[in-house]
Amino acid sequence: MCSDEKGVMMTDTTRKRAAARCEDCGRALAVWVTPDQKIAPIGSVSGCPCGETSFRLLN
Ligand SMILES: [Zn+2]
Numbered sequence: 195m196c197s198d199e200k201g202v203m204m205t206d207t208t209r210k211r212a213a214a215r216c217e218d219c220g221r222a223l224a225v226w227v228t229p230d231q232k233i234a235p236i237g238s239v240s241g242c243p244c245g246e247t248s249f250r251l252l253n
Pocket residue numbers: 216217218219220221242243244245246
């Protein structure tokens with residue numbers, strides 16, 4: 195039941211900062227990328243100001 199101790203360490207080290215572009219309006223945003231490739235805009239939990247929630251990562 196308590197065999198998984200890694201949960202305690204799962205904080206900022208499991209996600210990384212990146213730049214992404216909104217799929218709709220093309221706005222560039224700073225985002226968090228999680229290990230399973232989910233993209234979450236930094237400072238905006240609801241997505242792009244235009245209302246879009248899909249982003250393309252920039253390299
Ligand atoms: Zn947008």
